[in-house]
Amino acid sequence: MLEEMKEVWRFRYLLRQFVSRELKIRYKNSVFGVLWSIVPLIISVYVYSFLFEKVAGKTIPNYSAYALCGIVPWTFFTTACLDSCQSLLNNYSIMKKVYLPREIIPLSYVISNGIHLMIGWAFYFTTFHVIWPLVLGIPIPLLHTIVWFPVVLVMECLLVLGLSFWFAALNLYYQDVKYVLQTLFNLLLFLLPILYPAYIHLEGLRSRGMEWAYDLYLCNPVAAMLTGFRETLLEPVPVENWNNSTPLPRPELFAPTWTYGVAALLTLLILWSGYKFFNARKWQFVERY
């Protein structure tokens, strides 16, 4: 595996070309260019705020910050996974005609989407920590937990990379993978703590004596990643604002540390196994008939 990684390093210039090709092609004929990686974020935040506040009637202070904090990493997660899922098929003609370390292909899609992720976070920080306090006079304090933000960010990228290796290799043999993912992602938008914090599940599960299910839920690397971003950036919203139940004692609003540990281990396992799975098959990719 080390040899394979060295070979990727030797081809780093090609990797850069793949990434810059992706970035050039995406917005090549659009007037607003890179703004298009921000506009969908704004629209989704408006739609979900409307749903939660006007339709469901919840009063959650600074809900747009809560929503965006989940939507930015979730958008990266889904687009990067779907892009790399299709990446080998889209670059099949190159793979069939020249030698290159083939993991460069999914890797380049993760990186180019990662750049859009950075733009998304830059937008988040300027909106809620510059524009809101200075222009609208609504302060959102920066928490000291922000030191963990880079860690969560790196874990998300590793998770996406690991999944990308799995999906890219599998989708070459079973093209259902892409459709399964698209469907699954639509469902997960509501099952994962993207638009709401994870702890709103706690009361319900506890009353049924299934508190372990809540822990299990938090061990899921995607839920852990989303919860991690929210906890490092924002004060938790009291649970009664979400589901009109009895208030939880404050410490329970945070996910336990050990579930983060399990999620991190799972992330590394997914990355390691994904790369192994990909490497074991990468020389047969062009041999299918």
Add this chain to the structure above:
Amino acid sequence: MSIEPPPTGEESPAIEIVHLVKEFRILHTGSVKGLLSRIWKRPKAVQFTALKDISFTVPHGQTLAIIGRNGSGKSTMLGILARIYRATSGTVKLNGLGGRPARIAPLLELGAGFQNDLTGFQNVEFYGAVLGMNARQIKDRMDTIVEFAELGDKMDTPLHGWNDGAKLRLGFSIAVHIDPDILLVDEVLAVGDESFQNKCYRMIADLQARGKTIVFVSHDLPVVERVANRVLWLNDGVIMHDGDPTTVLAAYRATAE
């Protein structure tokens, strides 16, 4: 400081192939349905051997033509040399001049890596990188590449407005300017107008004169006669004949009739 040794007769040859076997397993391309059905119904792995125990050596500076019928293993052979396929068994060694690692330019399909949405210049950067050049090398050679391809001010426009001839010229121009030790060519010279074809032949002659090794696959026997100084005739994955063009071509033509 390293002094490059002068090319001598004892230098390792450009290509060394020993007992090469390449088998293809025809894989199921399927869906989840296919996956499920395989649980109780194991598929028969359909296997065929494209190359059966091939051994040959190509010294530096030789131009080798591989001929043979469709399905004889010619393209598989080039794919192995281009490192697109891995050998099932046997060894494949590619050596550069003076003991350096070999730089290989695969011209298996010109412009296979071209992106229609990018401009000519951007494509030179991208395809140059695909062929193993770095930023500086591409920058240094940009002018010669554009000049050789005779494209001029077209280079600033995206490729989807280009005709096939223009793309072909750009692809060939990039590939020959990476300064390869070994050039692999698959039937690509048949396209393009006559004046560009002549230019390509002059380029090939120039590469030959500079001691580069060329392996090409062609059905065009007059071209083989004109360019090659050795011919390898493959039939059904085995070497039928290996020798100088006149002898091998005479034998090949005799069977074709």
